[in-house]
Amino acid sequence: MDENGDIYARGAQDTKDIAIQYLEAIKRLKNDNVTLPRTLHITIMTDEESGSAQGMKVFVNTTEFKTLNVGFALDEGQTTPGDTILASFVDKRAWSMCFTIRGVGGHGSLMPDGTGMDNFHTFLNVVYDYRDTQKAILKSVANSTVGAAAYTSININTVKGGIASNVIATEIQAIMDMRLATDANPQDMETMVNSWLRAAGNNNSVTYLRKDTESGITSVDNTNPFWVSMRDTLNGMGIRLEPVVKAAMSDATYLRNKGIPTLGFATKTRTIHRLHAKDEYQNVETFLRGIDIYTEVLKGLANVPSS
The missing domain is CATH 3.40.630.10 (Zn peptidases)
Structure with missing residues:
Protein backbone atom coordinates (compact mmCIF):
# COMPACT_ATOMS: atom_id res chain seq x y z
CA MET A 1 0.00 0.00 0.00
CA LYS A 92 -19.86 -9.29 -25.60
CA ARG A 93 -19.20 -12.68 -27.17
CA ALA A 94 -15.59 -13.82 -27.08
CA TRP A 95 -13.80 -15.42 -30.01
CA SER A 96 -10.21 -16.61 -29.71
CA MET A 97 -8.60 -17.78 -32.95
CA CYS A 98 -5.26 -19.29 -33.88
CA PHE A 99 -4.37 -18.35 -37.46
CA THR A 100 -1.71 -20.27 -39.38
CA ILE A 101 -0.34 -18.36 -42.37
CA ARG A 102 1.89 -20.35 -44.72
CA GLY A 103 4.31 -19.58 -47.55
CA VAL A 104 7.47 -20.67 -49.31
CA GLY A 105 10.74 -21.10 -47.42
CA GLY A 106 14.41 -21.26 -48.26
CA HIS A 107 17.82 -20.00 -47.28
CA GLY A 108 17.92 -16.70 -45.45
CA SER A 109 20.08 -15.15 -48.18
CA LEU A 110 17.28 -15.46 -50.74
CA MET A 111 14.31 -13.14 -51.32
CA PRO A 112 11.52 -15.27 -52.83
CA ASP A 113 7.98 -14.03 -53.26
CA GLY A 114 5.18 -15.46 -51.15
CA THR A 115 7.11 -16.32 -48.00
CA GLY A 116 5.23 -17.03 -44.81
CA MET A 117 6.07 -13.54 -43.57
CA ASP A 118 5.02 -11.95 -46.90
CA ASN A 119 1.61 -13.57 -46.57
CA PHE A 120 1.41 -12.73 -42.87
CA HIS A 121 2.07 -9.09 -43.75
CA THR A 122 -0.87 -9.18 -46.16
CA PHE A 123 -2.98 -10.84 -43.49
CA LEU A 124 -2.10 -8.13 -40.96
CA ASN A 125 -3.02 -5.41 -43.42
CA VAL A 126 -6.56 -6.70 -44.01
CA VAL A 127 -7.09 -7.42 -40.31
CA TYR A 128 -5.95 -3.97 -39.28
CA ASP A 129 -8.04 -2.29 -41.96
CA TYR A 130 -11.06 -3.82 -40.21
CA ARG A 131 -9.67 -2.99 -36.77
CA ASP A 132 -9.35 0.66 -37.80
CA THR A 133 -13.05 0.77 -38.72
CA GLN A 134 -13.92 -0.56 -35.26
CA LYS A 135 -11.64 1.93 -33.52
CA ALA A 136 -13.43 4.71 -35.37
CA ILE A 137 -16.75 3.41 -34.06
CA LEU A 138 -15.32 3.17 -30.54
CA LYS A 139 -14.26 6.82 -30.67
CA SER A 140 -17.62 7.90 -32.05
CA VAL A 141 -19.58 6.28 -29.20
CA ALA A 142 -17.08 6.96 -26.41
CA ASN A 143 -19.39 9.38 -24.63
CA SER A 144 -22.71 7.85 -25.61
CA THR A 145 -25.00 5.33 -23.94
CA VAL A 146 -24.29 2.84 -26.75
CA GLY A 147 -20.72 2.29 -25.59
CA ALA A 148 -19.11 -1.11 -25.98
CA ALA A 149 -22.16 -2.59 -27.71
CA ALA A 150 -21.37 -0.84 -30.98
CA TYR A 151 -17.95 -2.13 -31.94
CA THR A 152 -16.02 -5.39 -32.23
CA SER A 153 -12.68 -5.31 -30.44
CA ILE A 154 -9.80 -7.13 -32.11
CA ASN A 155 -6.21 -7.69 -31.02
CA ILE A 156 -3.45 -10.05 -32.11
CA ASN A 157 -1.82 -10.98 -28.82
CA THR A 158 0.73 -13.68 -29.67
CA VAL A 159 2.81 -14.33 -32.79
CA LYS A 160 5.33 -17.10 -33.38
CA GLY A 161 7.15 -18.62 -36.35
CA GLY A 162 10.44 -19.65 -37.83
CA ILE A 163 13.04 -22.23 -36.83
CA ALA A 164 16.38 -20.45 -37.29
CA SER A 165 17.82 -17.02 -38.02
CA ASN A 166 19.03 -18.06 -41.48
CA VAL A 167 15.95 -20.01 -42.62
CA ILE A 168 12.93 -18.29 -44.18
CA ALA A 169 9.85 -19.13 -42.14
CA THR A 170 7.24 -21.18 -43.97
CA GLU A 171 4.63 -20.80 -41.24
CA ILE A 172 3.55 -17.98 -38.94
CA GLN A 173 1.00 -18.49 -36.17
CA ALA A 174 -0.96 -15.68 -34.55
CA ILE A 175 -3.59 -15.81 -31.81
CA MET A 176 -6.32 -13.21 -32.04
CA ASP A 177 -8.73 -12.06 -29.33
CA MET A 178 -12.03 -10.73 -30.65
CA ARG A 179 -15.12 -9.52 -28.74
CA LEU A 180 -18.16 -9.18 -30.98
CA ALA A 181 -20.43 -6.16 -31.11
CA THR A 182 -23.83 -7.05 -29.67
CA ASP A 183 -25.51 -6.84 -33.08
CA ALA A 184 -22.79 -8.76 -34.96
CA ASN A 185 -24.03 -11.85 -36.79
CA PRO A 186 -21.74 -14.84 -36.07
CA GLN A 187 -22.09 -16.24 -39.60
CA ASP A 188 -21.16 -12.89 -41.10
CA MET A 189 -18.16 -12.65 -38.78
CA GLU A 190 -16.97 -16.12 -39.74
CA THR A 191 -17.30 -15.23 -43.43
CA MET A 192 -15.14 -12.16 -42.81
CA VAL A 193 -12.52 -14.22 -40.96
CA ASN A 194 -12.34 -16.65 -43.87
CA SER A 195 -11.88 -13.74 -46.28
CA TRP A 196 -8.81 -12.63 -44.30
CA LEU A 197 -7.31 -16.07 -44.80
CA ARG A 198 -7.98 -16.06 -48.54
CA ALA A 199 -6.45 -12.61 -48.91
CA ALA A 200 -3.18 -13.99 -47.56
CA GLY A 201 -3.05 -17.05 -49.82
CA ASN A 202 -4.69 -20.40 -50.44
CA ASN A 203 -2.92 -22.57 -47.89
CA ASN A 204 -3.88 -20.87 -44.64
CA SER A 205 -6.09 -22.05 -41.78
CA VAL A 206 -7.76 -20.98 -38.55
CA THR A 207 -8.55 -22.92 -35.39
CA TYR A 208 -11.17 -21.55 -33.03
CA LEU A 209 -9.92 -21.80 -29.46
CA ARG A 210 -13.11 -20.14 -28.25
CA LYS A 211 -16.21 -19.23 -30.17
CA ASP A 212 -19.18 -17.96 -28.16
CA THR A 213 -22.15 -17.19 -30.36
CA GLU A 214 -24.84 -16.48 -27.76
Whole structure:
Protein backbone atom coordinates (compact mmCIF):
# COMPACT_ATOMS: atom_id res chain seq x y z
CA MET A 1 0.00 0.00 0.00
CA ASP A 2 1.34 3.45 -0.87
CA GLU A 3 0.97 6.75 0.99
CA ASN A 4 -2.35 7.43 -0.76
CA GLY A 5 -3.89 4.21 0.53
CA ASP A 6 -3.74 2.47 -2.86
CA ILE A 7 -3.29 -1.29 -2.65
CA TYR A 8 -1.19 -2.62 -5.55
CA ALA A 9 -1.68 -6.33 -6.17
CA ARG A 10 -2.64 -8.81 -8.86
CA GLY A 11 -6.38 -9.21 -8.41
CA ALA A 12 -6.89 -5.87 -6.69
CA GLN A 13 -9.28 -5.06 -9.54
CA ASP A 14 -9.74 -8.38 -11.34
CA THR A 15 -11.15 -9.84 -9.14
CA LYS A 16 -9.88 -11.21 -5.88
CA ASP A 17 -11.24 -8.05 -4.28
CA ILE A 18 -14.85 -8.98 -4.98
CA ALA A 19 -14.50 -12.46 -3.50
CA ILE A 20 -13.19 -10.94 -0.26
CA GLN A 21 -15.94 -8.32 -0.22
CA TYR A 22 -18.63 -11.01 -0.63
CA LEU A 23 -17.22 -13.01 2.27
CA GLU A 24 -16.90 -9.96 4.50
CA ALA A 25 -20.42 -8.77 3.69
CA ILE A 26 -21.92 -12.17 4.48
CA LYS A 27 -19.85 -12.31 7.67
CA ARG A 28 -21.41 -9.01 8.74
CA LEU A 29 -24.92 -10.28 8.02
CA LYS A 30 -24.25 -13.41 10.07
CA ASN A 31 -22.71 -11.46 12.94
CA ASP A 32 -25.73 -9.15 12.98
CA ASN A 33 -28.05 -12.19 13.07
CA VAL A 34 -29.79 -11.04 9.91
CA THR A 35 -32.35 -13.58 8.66
CA LEU A 36 -32.90 -13.62 4.90
CA PRO A 37 -35.83 -15.19 3.03
CA ARG A 38 -33.52 -16.26 0.20
CA THR A 39 -30.33 -18.30 0.39
CA LEU A 40 -27.04 -16.69 -0.63
CA HIS A 41 -24.58 -18.93 -2.48
CA ILE A 42 -20.98 -18.00 -3.31
CA THR A 43 -19.19 -19.79 -6.14
CA ILE A 44 -15.48 -19.26 -6.72
CA MET A 45 -14.97 -20.78 -10.15
CA THR A 46 -11.93 -21.75 -12.16
CA ASP A 47 -10.96 -21.10 -15.76
CA GLU A 48 -12.98 -17.92 -16.42
CA GLU A 49 -10.17 -16.14 -18.23
CA SER A 50 -9.80 -18.88 -20.84
CA GLY A 51 -13.48 -19.60 -21.44
CA SER A 52 -14.69 -21.53 -18.36
CA ALA A 53 -14.35 -24.91 -20.07
CA GLN A 54 -13.68 -26.41 -16.64
CA GLY A 55 -15.69 -23.85 -14.71
CA MET A 56 -19.07 -22.11 -14.90
CA LYS A 57 -19.70 -23.13 -18.52
CA VAL A 58 -19.96 -26.76 -17.46
CA PHE A 59 -21.15 -26.19 -13.88
CA VAL A 60 -24.46 -24.66 -15.05
CA ASN A 61 -25.30 -28.00 -16.70
CA THR A 62 -24.77 -30.10 -13.57
CA THR A 63 -27.31 -31.51 -11.14
CA GLU A 64 -25.47 -29.73 -8.33
CA PHE A 65 -26.10 -26.37 -9.95
CA LYS A 66 -29.76 -27.10 -10.63
CA THR A 67 -30.35 -28.00 -6.98
CA LEU A 68 -29.23 -24.48 -6.00
CA ASN A 69 -32.42 -23.15 -7.63
CA VAL A 70 -30.75 -19.86 -8.52
CA GLY A 71 -33.13 -16.96 -9.03
CA PHE A 72 -30.59 -14.20 -9.62
CA ALA A 73 -26.81 -13.85 -9.76
CA LEU A 74 -24.08 -11.26 -9.49
CA ASP A 75 -20.75 -11.53 -11.28
CA GLU A 76 -17.63 -9.43 -11.69
CA GLY A 77 -18.12 -5.80 -12.59
CA GLN A 78 -16.19 -2.85 -13.97
CA THR A 79 -14.02 -0.08 -12.64
CA THR A 80 -15.05 3.50 -13.26
CA PRO A 81 -13.24 6.81 -12.74
CA GLY A 82 -16.49 8.46 -11.66
CA ASP A 83 -18.91 8.01 -8.77
CA THR A 84 -21.63 6.11 -10.64
CA ILE A 85 -21.54 2.33 -10.19
CA LEU A 86 -21.85 0.36 -13.43
CA ALA A 87 -23.91 -2.81 -13.82
CA SER A 88 -23.41 -4.90 -16.96
CA PHE A 89 -26.56 -6.61 -18.25
CA VAL A 90 -25.09 -8.30 -21.34
CA ASP A 91 -21.55 -9.42 -22.22
CA LYS A 92 -19.86 -9.29 -25.60
CA ARG A 93 -19.20 -12.68 -27.17
CA ALA A 94 -15.59 -13.82 -27.08
CA TRP A 95 -13.80 -15.42 -30.01
CA SER A 96 -10.21 -16.61 -29.71
CA MET A 97 -8.60 -17.78 -32.95
CA CYS A 98 -5.26 -19.29 -33.88
CA PHE A 99 -4.37 -18.35 -37.46
CA THR A 100 -1.71 -20.27 -39.38
CA ILE A 101 -0.34 -18.36 -42.37
CA ARG A 102 1.89 -20.35 -44.72
CA GLY A 103 4.31 -19.58 -47.55
CA VAL A 104 7.47 -20.67 -49.31
CA GLY A 105 10.74 -21.10 -47.42
CA GLY A 106 14.41 -21.26 -48.26
CA HIS A 107 17.82 -20.00 -47.28
CA GLY A 108 17.92 -16.70 -45.45
CA SER A 109 20.08 -15.15 -48.18
CA LEU A 110 17.28 -15.46 -50.74
CA MET A 111 14.31 -13.14 -51.32
CA PRO A 112 11.52 -15.27 -52.83
CA ASP A 113 7.98 -14.03 -53.26
CA GLY A 114 5.18 -15.46 -51.15
CA THR A 115 7.11 -16.32 -48.00
CA GLY A 116 5.23 -17.03 -44.81
CA MET A 117 6.07 -13.54 -43.57
CA ASP A 118 5.02 -11.95 -46.90
CA ASN A 119 1.61 -13.57 -46.57
CA PHE A 120 1.41 -12.73 -42.87
CA HIS A 121 2.07 -9.09 -43.75
CA THR A 122 -0.87 -9.18 -46.16
CA PHE A 123 -2.98 -10.84 -43.49
CA LEU A 124 -2.10 -8.13 -40.96
CA ASN A 125 -3.02 -5.41 -43.42
CA VAL A 126 -6.56 -6.70 -44.01
CA VAL A 127 -7.09 -7.42 -40.31
CA TYR A 128 -5.95 -3.97 -39.28
CA ASP A 129 -8.04 -2.29 -41.96
CA TYR A 130 -11.06 -3.82 -40.21
CA ARG A 131 -9.67 -2.99 -36.77
CA ASP A 132 -9.35 0.66 -37.80
CA THR A 133 -13.05 0.77 -38.72
CA GLN A 134 -13.92 -0.56 -35.26
CA LYS A 135 -11.64 1.93 -33.52
CA ALA A 136 -13.43 4.71 -35.37
CA ILE A 137 -16.75 3.41 -34.06
CA LEU A 138 -15.32 3.17 -30.54
CA LYS A 139 -14.26 6.82 -30.67
CA SER A 140 -17.62 7.90 -32.05
CA VAL A 141 -19.58 6.28 -29.20
CA ALA A 142 -17.08 6.96 -26.41
CA ASN A 143 -19.39 9.38 -24.63
CA SER A 144 -22.71 7.85 -25.61
CA THR A 145 -25.00 5.33 -23.94
CA VAL A 146 -24.29 2.84 -26.75
CA GLY A 147 -20.72 2.29 -25.59
CA ALA A 148 -19.11 -1.11 -25.98
CA ALA A 149 -22.16 -2.59 -27.71
CA ALA A 150 -21.37 -0.84 -30.98
CA TYR A 151 -17.95 -2.13 -31.94
CA THR A 152 -16.02 -5.39 -32.23
CA SER A 153 -12.68 -5.31 -30.44
CA ILE A 154 -9.80 -7.13 -32.11
CA ASN A 155 -6.21 -7.69 -31.02
CA ILE A 156 -3.45 -10.05 -32.11
CA ASN A 157 -1.82 -10.98 -28.82
CA THR A 158 0.73 -13.68 -29.67
CA VAL A 159 2.81 -14.33 -32.79
CA LYS A 160 5.33 -17.10 -33.38
CA GLY A 161 7.15 -18.62 -36.35
CA GLY A 162 10.44 -19.65 -37.83
CA ILE A 163 13.04 -22.23 -36.83
CA ALA A 164 16.38 -20.45 -37.29
CA SER A 165 17.82 -17.02 -38.02
CA ASN A 166 19.03 -18.06 -41.48
CA VAL A 167 15.95 -20.01 -42.62
CA ILE A 168 12.93 -18.29 -44.18
CA ALA A 169 9.85 -19.13 -42.14
CA THR A 170 7.24 -21.18 -43.97
CA GLU A 171 4.63 -20.80 -41.24
CA ILE A 172 3.55 -17.98 -38.94
CA GLN A 173 1.00 -18.49 -36.17
CA ALA A 174 -0.96 -15.68 -34.55
CA ILE A 175 -3.59 -15.81 -31.81
CA MET A 176 -6.32 -13.21 -32.04
CA ASP A 177 -8.73 -12.06 -29.33
CA MET A 178 -12.03 -10.73 -30.65
CA ARG A 179 -15.12 -9.52 -28.74
CA LEU A 180 -18.16 -9.18 -30.98
CA ALA A 181 -20.43 -6.16 -31.11
CA THR A 182 -23.83 -7.05 -29.67
CA ASP A 183 -25.51 -6.84 -33.08
CA ALA A 184 -22.79 -8.76 -34.96
CA ASN A 185 -24.03 -11.85 -36.79
CA PRO A 186 -21.74 -14.84 -36.07
CA GLN A 187 -22.09 -16.24 -39.60
CA ASP A 188 -21.16 -12.89 -41.10
CA MET A 189 -18.16 -12.65 -38.78
CA GLU A 190 -16.97 -16.12 -39.74
CA THR A 191 -17.30 -15.23 -43.43
CA MET A 192 -15.14 -12.16 -42.81
CA VAL A 193 -12.52 -14.22 -40.96
CA ASN A 194 -12.34 -16.65 -43.87
CA SER A 195 -11.88 -13.74 -46.28
CA TRP A 196 -8.81 -12.63 -44.30
CA LEU A 197 -7.31 -16.07 -44.80
CA ARG A 198 -7.98 -16.06 -48.54
CA ALA A 199 -6.45 -12.61 -48.91
CA ALA A 200 -3.18 -13.99 -47.56
CA GLY A 201 -3.05 -17.05 -49.82
CA ASN A 202 -4.69 -20.40 -50.44
CA ASN A 203 -2.92 -22.57 -47.89
CA ASN A 204 -3.88 -20.87 -44.64
CA SER A 205 -6.09 -22.05 -41.78
CA VAL A 206 -7.76 -20.98 -38.55
CA THR A 207 -8.55 -22.92 -35.39
CA TYR A 208 -11.17 -21.55 -33.03
CA LEU A 209 -9.92 -21.80 -29.46
CA ARG A 210 -13.11 -20.14 -28.25
CA LYS A 211 -16.21 -19.23 -30.17
CA ASP A 212 -19.18 -17.96 -28.16
CA THR A 213 -22.15 -17.19 -30.36
CA GLU A 214 -24.84 -16.48 -27.76
CA SER A 215 -25.01 -13.91 -24.97
CA GLY A 216 -28.25 -13.51 -23.06
CA ILE A 217 -29.61 -10.19 -21.82
CA THR A 218 -30.87 -9.30 -18.34
CA SER A 219 -33.65 -6.70 -18.12
CA VAL A 220 -32.67 -3.48 -16.38
CA ASP A 221 -36.08 -1.91 -15.89
CA ASN A 222 -39.05 -2.18 -13.56
CA THR A 223 -39.93 -5.64 -14.91
CA ASN A 224 -36.90 -7.05 -13.09
CA PRO A 225 -37.41 -6.93 -9.30
CA PHE A 226 -33.73 -7.66 -8.67
CA TRP A 227 -32.67 -4.65 -10.71
CA VAL A 228 -35.23 -2.53 -8.86
CA SER A 229 -33.88 -3.76 -5.52
CA MET A 230 -30.28 -2.91 -6.39
CA ARG A 231 -31.15 0.44 -7.90
CA ASP A 232 -33.29 1.49 -4.94
CA THR A 233 -30.78 0.23 -2.35
CA LEU A 234 -27.97 2.19 -3.96
CA ASN A 235 -30.11 5.27 -4.45
CA GLY A 236 -30.85 5.13 -0.74
CA MET A 237 -27.09 5.24 -0.13
CA GLY A 238 -26.71 8.24 -2.46
CA ILE A 239 -25.24 6.14 -5.27
CA ARG A 240 -26.41 6.05 -8.88
CA LEU A 241 -26.51 2.71 -10.73
CA GLU A 242 -26.04 2.74 -14.51
CA PRO A 243 -26.62 -0.23 -16.85
CA VAL A 244 -23.86 -0.90 -19.40
CA VAL A 245 -22.73 -3.51 -21.92
CA LYS A 246 -19.65 -5.34 -20.69
CA ALA A 247 -16.78 -4.85 -23.12
CA ALA A 248 -15.42 -8.30 -22.33
CA MET A 249 -17.08 -11.61 -21.43
CA SER A 250 -17.54 -13.20 -18.03
CA ASP A 251 -19.18 -16.22 -16.42
CA ALA A 252 -22.36 -14.17 -16.27
CA THR A 253 -22.96 -15.10 -19.91
CA TYR A 254 -23.44 -18.78 -19.09
CA LEU A 255 -25.95 -17.93 -16.36
CA ARG A 256 -27.92 -15.56 -18.59
CA ASN A 257 -27.94 -18.15 -21.36
CA LYS A 258 -29.72 -20.45 -18.88
CA GLY A 259 -32.39 -17.81 -18.33
CA ILE A 260 -31.03 -16.64 -14.96
CA PRO A 261 -31.03 -12.84 -14.59
CA THR A 262 -27.44 -11.82 -13.87
CA LEU A 263 -25.68 -8.49 -13.44
CA GLY A 264 -21.98 -7.74 -13.49
CA PHE A 265 -21.44 -5.49 -10.50
CA ALA A 266 -18.47 -3.98 -8.69
CA THR A 267 -17.95 -1.06 -6.34
CA LYS A 268 -14.66 0.20 -7.80
CA THR A 269 -15.52 3.88 -8.30
CA ARG A 270 -12.93 6.66 -8.67
CA THR A 271 -10.56 3.98 -9.96
CA ILE A 272 -8.43 3.95 -13.11
CA HIS A 273 -9.04 0.83 -15.17
CA ARG A 274 -5.95 -1.41 -15.00
CA LEU A 275 -7.31 -4.92 -15.47
CA HIS A 276 -4.59 -7.13 -17.01
CA ALA A 277 -2.21 -4.17 -16.92
CA LYS A 278 0.67 -3.14 -14.72
CA ASP A 279 0.13 -1.33 -11.42
CA GLU A 280 -3.28 -2.89 -10.82
CA TYR A 281 -4.61 -1.22 -7.69
CA GLN A 282 -7.57 -0.29 -5.53
CA ASN A 283 -7.77 2.34 -2.84
CA VAL A 284 -8.31 0.89 0.62
CA GLU A 285 -11.20 3.26 1.34
CA THR A 286 -12.89 2.27 -1.92
CA PHE A 287 -12.44 -1.38 -1.01
CA LEU A 288 -13.85 -0.99 2.53
CA ARG A 289 -16.76 1.12 1.27
CA GLY A 290 -17.46 -1.68 -1.17
CA ILE A 291 -18.05 -4.08 1.73
CA ASP A 292 -20.65 -1.66 3.10
CA ILE A 293 -22.31 -1.51 -0.31
CA TYR A 294 -22.33 -5.27 -0.83
CA THR A 295 -23.81 -5.81 2.63
CA GLU A 296 -26.81 -3.65 1.82
CA VAL A 297 -27.16 -4.87 -1.78
CA LEU A 298 -27.08 -8.55 -0.78
CA LYS A 299 -29.56 -7.91 2.00
CA GLY A 300 -31.93 -6.23 -0.44
CA LEU A 301 -31.58 -8.93 -3.08
CA ALA A 302 -32.19 -11.72 -0.58
CA ASN A 303 -35.44 -10.01 0.44
CA VAL A 304 -36.89 -9.85 -3.08
CA PRO A 305 -40.19 -11.80 -2.88
CA SER A 306 -40.44 -15.06 -4.75
CA SER A 307 -42.70 -14.87 -7.79
